[in-house]
Each structure stands twice: as C-alpha cells, then as structure tokens.
Amino acid sequence: DVKVTQSSRYLVKRTGEKVFLECVQDMDHENMFWYRQDPGLGLRLIYFSYDVKMKEKGDIPEGYSVSREKKERFSLILESASTNQTSMYLCASSLVNRPQHFGDGTRLSIL
Amino acid sequence: EDQVTQSPEALRLQEGESSSLNCSYTVSGLRGLFWYRQDPGKGPEFLFTLYSAGEEKEKERLKATLTKKESFLHITAPKPEDSATYLCAVQAGRGNNNDMRFGAGTRLTVKP
Numbered sequence: 670d671v672k673v674t675q676s677s678r679y680l681v682k683r684t685g686e687k688v689f690l691e692c693v694q695d696m697d698h699e700n701m702f703w704y705r706q707d708p709g710l711g712l713r714l715i716y717f718s719y720d721v722k723m724k725e726k727g728d729i730p731e732g733y734s735v736s737r738e739k740k741e742r743f744s745l746i747l748e749s750a751s752t753n754q755t756s757m758y759l760c761a762s763s764l765v766n767r768p769q770h771f772g773d774g775t776r777l778s779i780l
Numbered sequence: 781e782d783q784v785t786q787s788p789e790a791l792r793l794q795e796g797e798s799s800s801l802n803c804s805y806t807v808s809g810l811r812g813l814f815w816y817r818q819d820p821g822k823g824p825e826f827l828f829t830l831y832s833a834g835e836e837k838e839k840e841r842l843k844a845t846l847t848k849k850e851s852f853l854h855i856t857a858p859k860p861e862d863s864a865t866y867l868c869a870v871q872a873g874r875g876n877n878n879d880m881r882f883g884a885g886t887r888l889t890v891k892p
Contacts, residue, residue, distance in 0.1 A: 673823070704882075710884065711784075711882040711885060712824075712867070712882040759824070761823075766812075768814055768829055769814075769826070770826060771816075771823030773823045774823050
C-alpha cells in the first residue's frame with residue numbers, strides 16, 4: 670500500500686528559527702511535492718521535485734527551500750520562520766502523470 | 781490562469797439524502813481531473829481520476845462525472861461515515877505532473 674510519512678504531526682517553533690520538515694515515501698515515486706493548506710485557500714504548491722537533486726518552484730516558494738538528496742526523501746526548509754508561515758503542510762508523491770498520494774500533514778505553528 | 785471552483789462550500793445532508801458536489805474549472809488543455817476525500821487531521825485520500833468529457837467513475841456510494849467545464853461528485857444515499865471535505869484538482873496539459881490546481885473543497889456533513 671502507498672505510504673507517505675511526514676516526520677512530525679505537530680510542530681511549534683519561534684520566529685526567526687530555521688525549520689526542517691521531512692517527508693519519506695516508500696513507493697519509488699519520481700515526483701514529490703510540498704503544499705500548504707489554509708482555510709478557504711485550498712492547497713497551494715510550494716515546491717516540487719521530479720528527480721533526485723532536481724527542484725522546481727510552485728506558486729508560493731518565497732521563504733522556503735527544499736532538498737532532495739535521495740529519491741525517497743524530500744525536505745522542506747523554512748529559512749527564517751515567520752508567523753505567516755503558520756499552516757498545515759502536506760507532502761505528496763506520485764509516479765509521472767499519475768495521482769498524487771499524500772501524507773497526513775504537519776501542523777506548524779510559528780510563535 | 782487555471783482556476784478550480786468548488787460549490788457549495790459546505791453541505792449538510794440527512795442520512796440517505798442524495799446530492800451532488802460541483803467542481804467547475806478553467807484550464808488550458810485538461811490532462812486529468814482528480815477527486816480526493818480529506819478527513820479532519822489527515823491528508824487527502826485519492827478517490828478518482830477522470831480524463832475526458834463523458835467519463836464516469838464509481839466507488840461505493842460515490843460517482844464522479846466530467847464535462848468540458850465541470851465535474852460532479854454524486855453521493856447516493858450517504859451515510860455519516862461519508863462526512864469529510866471533498867477536494868477537486870485539475871492537471872493541465874503541460875509540465876511533468878506539476879501543474880495541479882486544487883479547489884478549496886466542499887465540507888460534507890451527513891447527519892444520522
């Protein structure tokens with residue numbers, strides 16, 4: 670069965686901290702994605718990766734970076750956390766041109 | 781710009797009361813339309829993919845249909861366990877599976 674695992678369900682950090690969110694998939698998928706989900710706004714794509722060490726910006730990349738050193742792992746980095754980055758963060762993976770499968774999300778609060 | 785609009789925002793049904801959720805879209809070159817179910821505190825769970833107008837997919841009490849401008853998720857005789865937020869997403873005909881736009885979702889509540 671498809672499995673996307675996000676390292677933390679809940680995370681509380683302080684303004685200005687560097688924050689790492691980790692995501693691992695066990696399905697040998699080429700594509701991996703990071704979204705944030707806010708009430709009334711739906712899911713918005715931050716970054717995605719279609720191969721190891723490859724990344725492309727989504728709709729809202731500002732204030733974020735990503736790392737994909739291994740095929741199964743995709744990390745989202747908040748370089749200097751700000752309160753407007755408080756959100757639910759969702760990781761997904763997929764084969765090329767196939768449906769995306771999601772993890773259960775990390776609810777991040779920036780104080 | 782690609783857009784996905786879901787209606788209504790929220791829907792309350794009695795158990796057994798059938799209804800439909802709407803997803804209207806504008807996209808250049810539709811590659812696929814996806815329906816997901818999301819339970820509170822969980823990530824979206826994939827339900828269906830539709831690729832061309834006229835296509836229909838069914839799963840238990842759910843049936844998804846597609847036209848050139850919109851998709852419907854029909855729920856027949858719903859049960860309380862069907863309560864969830866239903867998300868629609870479209871994939872445009874460019875890029876490598878990256879141009880996927882999500883609607884804001886319809887929050888469905890089914891009362892016993």
